[in-house]
Amino acid sequence: MGMRTPFGWLFVAAMTLAGGAASAHPHVWITATSELLYAADGTITGVRHAWTFDDMFSAYAVQGLESKTKGAYTREELTPLAQTNVESLKEYAYFTFARADGKKERFQEPVDYFLDYKDTVLTLHFTLPLKTPVKPRQLVLEVFDRSFFIDFQMAKDNPVKLVGAPAGCQMKLERPSDGTASAQKLNEQTFLNGENSNFGMMFANKITVDCP
Numbered sequence: 001m002g003m004r005t006p007f008g009w010l011f012v013a014a015m016t017l018a019g020g021a022a023s024a025h026p027h028v029w030i031t032a033t034s035e036l037l038y039a040a041d042g043t044i045t046g047v048r049h050a051w052t053f054d055d056m057f058s059a060y061a062v063q064g065l066e067s068k069t070k071g072a073y074t075r076e077e078l079t080p081l082a083q084t085n086v087e088s089l090k091e092y093a094y095f096t097f098a099r100a101d102g103k104k105e106r107f108q109e110p111v112d113y114f115l116d117y118k119d120t121v122l123t124l125h126f127t128l129p130l131k132t133p134v135k136p137r138q139l140v141l142e143v144f145d146r147s148f149f150i151d152f153q154m155a156k157d158n159p160v161k162l163v164g165a166p167a168g169c170q171m172k173l174e175r176p177s178d179g180t181a182s183a184q185k186l187n188e189q190t191f192l193n194g195e196n197s198n199f200g201m202m203f204a205n206k207i208t209v210d211c212p
Contacts, residue, residue: 034159039133174205
């Protein structure tokens with residue numbers, strides 16, 4: 001877990017297993033749910049994420065971890081791995097980008113983070129507090145990986161919730177088209193080039209909340 005990127009070590013493993021096929025993107029798949037958190041005065045205070053990783057990533061992530069029960073891991077046993085994940089994600093702005101009435105907003109470091117392991121997959125839970133709570137007429141939140149190393153898909157059921165939002169607020173989720181076919185035509189070096197460094201923006205999950 002000492003590598004610079006949160007998922008770089010998985011890429012090495014994926015190349016070993018899949019050979020040439022691993023040169024295509026994406027390499028990691030995440031099924032996500034998000035909750036937008038509101039204070040009593042109607043300001044947005046942060047976002048709570050739950051990211052469920054694909055089974056291959058989950059298998060490599062827990063490889064070598066000690067547990068009291070074989071094939072099962074408690075939240076406590078997964079604490080060091082959870083910390084490594086959230087610390088590594090900082091370099092990538094937590095793959096979470098917000099604009100309030102068109103102005104870019106920034107997040108503080110994650111709080112209340114933990115991993116759980118169920119049905120052979122890992123889910124990372126964490127909350128991103130806004131540096132400054134805001135009360136915009138429109139909030140736009142996007143979740144994506146610019147390099148498309150990771151494919152984020154919002155869950156089919158209850159993908160986004162507004163927690164404590166003022167009455168009258170309306171939420172819309174725009175899901176991206178499936179970019180895997182297009183991405184697989186590009187090799188790893190292509191993604192390192194400047195012109196494709198933001199390829200993942202084409203496949204952002206866009207959450208828009210309009211409040212009166």
